[in-house]
Amino acid sequence: MPTPARLHVAHALHEVFGEKGRVPDIWDRDLGEDAHLAQALLGLCLRRWGRLQAWVKPKLKDPARGVPLGTQVALAMGLVQLAWLPGVSDHAAVNEAVELAATRDLGFVPHKGLVNAILRRAAKDRAGLAAELEALPAALDRTPATERALKAALAPHGAEAGLEELWARLQQPPRPSFRVLTGEPPEGLEPDADLPGCFRLAEEAPFPRPWLEAAQGMVQDRSSQALLAYSWDRPVARILDACAAPGGKTTTLALRHPGAELTALEVHPRRVARLRQTLQQRGLSAQVIQADAAEWLERSDTAFDLILLDAPCSGSGTLQKHPEWPWLVHDDLPRLTGLQRRLLTAAADRLAPGGLLIYAVCSWLPEEGAAHRDWLAEARPGLQPAAVWPADRGAPADAEGGRTAFFRPHPLRWEGEGFQAFAVARAAR
Numbered sequence: 001m002p003t004p005a006r007l008h009v010a011h012a013l014h015e016v017f018g019e020k021g022r023v024p025d026i027w028d029r030d031l032g033e034d035a036h037l038a039q040a041l042l043g044l045c046l047r048r049w050g051r052l053q054a055w056v057k058p059k060l061k062d063p064a065r066g067v068p069l070g071t072q073v074a075l076a077m078g079l080v081q082l083a084w085l086p087g088v089s090d091h092a093a094v095n096e097a098v099e100l101a102a103t104r105d106l107g108f109v110p111h112k113g114l115v116n117a118i119l120r121r122a123a124k125d126r127a128g129l130a131a132e133l134e135a136l137p138a139a140l141d142r143t144p145a146t147e148r149a150l151k152a153a154l155a156p157h158g159a160e161a162g163l164e165e166l167w168a169r170l171q172q173p174p175r176p177s178f179r180v181l182t183g184e185p186p187e188g189l190e191p192d193a194d195l196p197g198c199f200r201l202a203e204e205a206p207f208p209r210p211w212l213e214a215a216q217g218m219v220q221d222r223s224s225q226a227l228l229a230y231s232w233d234r235p236v237a238r239i240l241d242a243c244a245a246p247g248g249k250t251t252t253l254a255l256r257h258p259g260a261e262l263t264a265l266e267v268h269p270r271r272v273a274r275l276r277q278t279l280q281q282r283g284l285s286a287q288v289i290q291a292d293a294a295e296w297l298e299r300s301d302t303a304f305d306l307i308l309l310d311a312p313c314s315g316s317g318t319l320q321k322h323p324e325w326p327w328l329v330h331d332d333l334p335r336l337t338g339l340q341r342r343l344l345t346a347a348a349d350r351l352a353p354g355g356l357l358i359y360a361v362c363s364w365l366p367e368e369g370a371a372h373r374d375w376l377a378e379a380r381p382g383l384q385p386a387a388v389w390p391a392d393r394g395a396p397a398d399a400e401g402g403r404t405a406f407f408r409p410h411p412l413r414w415e416g417e418g419f420q421a422f423a424v425a426r427a428a429r
């Protein structure tokens with residue numbers, strides 16, 4: 001029987017390539033010390049999937065026919081360990097992959113011998129295997145949806161030539177960023193020189209799990225932190241976080257505007273529970289409502305001084321953290337952009353005089369960000385762009401007097417998730 005770490009990785013790969021589903025956030029929860037190996041193994045399988053399959057193909061009896069997913073998974077896991085995980089012995093890499101191939105629901109039993117033969121041969125020269133795999137074109141690991149997302153990230157900055165550089169950066173597992181909620185940061189976190197209040201995990205430092213579990217700090221991506229560092233000095237009495245779970249940004253809003261009345265909406269019941277739990281653990285209060293934000297806003301007669309609409313989106317900006325993103329089916333963009341437009345319209349219409357609305361998506365695709373901004377400028381001329389971020393957080397064309405109303409950091413110069421956010425304000429009466 002393969003080790004639990006390898007079984008978890010195999011399950012995750014079947015979820016992505018068989019079901020076209022995301023890797024669940026807590027997929028490695030019960031793995032203890034083996035979580036490190038499992039994370040590295042899964043990350044490399046997903047990030048190098050295209051080249052792994054391309055390397056195997058000519059070694060098959062019938063390359064055109066290919067092999068079942070169970071065989072692909074066993075081979076990919078074995079090859080990754082042999083090529084890039086030097087701490088794993090030949091014996092463990094090969095035998096466990098063969099056992100996996102022989103596992104009924106995860107492997108493909110008739111291909112046990114094939115997996116054994118290919119991996120045994122590869123194990124004879126692990127450095128040579130790594131060199132062969134590295135020499136294959138990086139584009140094999142991308143899909144058309146990925147190419148489109150990368151081009152969309154670079155285009156506003158006139159940096160289209162940097163596609164390979166951006167892709168190479170996104171292949172590195174992200175270095176986590178944190179925010180302190182109470183007290184001092186633990187050892188191993190160092191201040192981010194470019195982003196006040198943000199802390200990064202130092203090289204080789206242990207992940208600060210006990211500190212996070214004690215709700216003294218939270219994980220928050222640099223881009224989310226930077227976009228919530230908007231400059232705004234008008235009074236804020238009522239805040240709406242329209243799409244709030246799991247509550248990272250709700251937390252920041254509550255801490256930034258402690259005297260304000262905060263309403264947090266979320267449509268999915270399980271995520272509402274998570275949001276409530278997050279706020280409770282952090283000792284923060286908000287009125288949490290389970291509702292479709294568009295419907296709720298369309299019925300509401302409350303006007304808000306600050307609205308954050310962190311809308312559901314394709315997540316194309318998160319492919320460094322979610323290396324499965326390239327391999328998922330992305331056919332629901334029309335539904336998402338329709339929902340985003342409806343949420344944006346409803347939110348804009350509940351903005352109080354003198355109020356600020358921030359629309360955000362963790363996506364580079366123009367139809368999820370720039371297009372909505374342009375549409376809103378036409379459809380709601382009473383709202384004016386609000387330049388609440390430093391100009392270098394946006395594209396050069398969006399800068400006005402050292403500031404910008406359109407947050408979309410340069411993907412090659414900014415370490416953080418890909419985001420588009422724009423801010424508009426209603427004139428005070």
Ligand SMILES: C[S@@+](CC[C@H](N)C(=O)[O-])C[C@H]1O[C@@H](n2cnc3c(N)ncnc32)[C@H](O)[C@@H]1O
Nearest residue numbers: 243244245246247248249266267292293310312
């Ligand atoms: C990008 S996530 C929000 C992340 C959150 N702001 C944070 O920083 O922790 C979008 C959230 O919107 C929720 N959502 C999707 N459609 C919604 C709708 N119609 N009304 C309210 N929430 C919705 C999703 O379930 C998801 O939790």
